[in-house]
Amino acid sequence: MRTPQLADTAETGAVGLENVIEVGGLRQKYGDFEAVRGVSFTVARGEVFALLGTNGAGKTTTMEVLEGFTPATQGTVRVLGLDPVRQRRGLRPRIGIMLQEGGFFGDLTVAETVELWKGLSEDAGRPVTLSGTEVPGRLSLTGWTKGINGATMGALELVGLENKARTRVKQLSGGQKRRLDLALAVLSAPELLFLDEPTTGMDPEARRTTWRVIEDLRERGTTVLLTTHYLEEAERLASRLAIMHEGRIHTYGTVDEVVSGSGDIVSFRLGGASRSYDELPFLDGAAPTLTYTGEGTEVVYTLTDGQAHVRAHAALSPLLAWADGRGEVLERLTVRRGTLEDAFMRVVGETA
């Protein structure tokens, strides 16, 4: 992790690789409201980059600018070397988009929806060349359902919807609609895939199926920009990630860099009456955070050098001396490495 707060022109970048996405100082306004406030990052070819963040952080807005739906209010944006708005026609056939809320015709069946989408993709300038070898994932392309094109069945098998081919879209569950969205997004084997909260509403099994699809795509060299609220999803899929809050990127880097930036967490509980903050010692310069509960006081320290879990005795010695001197019991004393969730909560806490 390079810096906790990026300047408008700073970049997150993987050095030496071809950048498929380049965003510099992006600002995006809705009327007077600035939803994105100077965001810069790059996504290298073949990587999965995750945009994490709080609700309303500006993730979807950023995606929509990159997808060419709306011009940037300010800043530079290049996608596959192109201006996504001015050169949308050239870009569109090379990208796949899974919107946060896909719009379907409810009366069409699942298979008809895929057929319609293929037709639209062809109209966009590139014949869809879906075949057994070109579809990402492990497909059998059985095409067993009479009258349904093998490629269509292949796309549905990819996301586990082959048994729903003849079901009307309006009869699908929310998670099944997300899977159909994903099938459409990967239909033309895009170079670059935008996935906006791809697994929201999916059950754990469907989520894992989707992760495997994304991992297959990654192995085949597809570049993926994804937004998610599931930290586990980002940890599993992303080579790099950024955490956004209130229109800005606050933290970015590889998962390891971001996690190590969240330091080590020391926690314990003091029983009895509530305590005051100034009773407790600092640890490695860190002040404690106290939360009063009915059962006692929960105390948490965040040690930023990230080594406390390795040399716990040294890190804890001022605390142990304090407890011994006062006859205090440190209930459930734990020292652990910070997690992505800790990094996320720190971003939110720092700016609260």
Ligand SMILES: Nc1ncnc2c1ncn2[C@@H]1O[C@H](COP(=O)(O)OP(=O)(O)OP(=O)(O)O)[C@@H](O)[C@H]1O
């Ligand atoms: N069309 C719009 N008109 C006005 N404000 C908008 C519009 N779309 C989004 N916003 C506002 O812009 C901000 C960023 O929204 P955005 O959808 O980009 O956030 P997000 O990070 O994707 O959030 P979430 O995780 O909740 O989906 C929010 O405050 C939202 O209310």
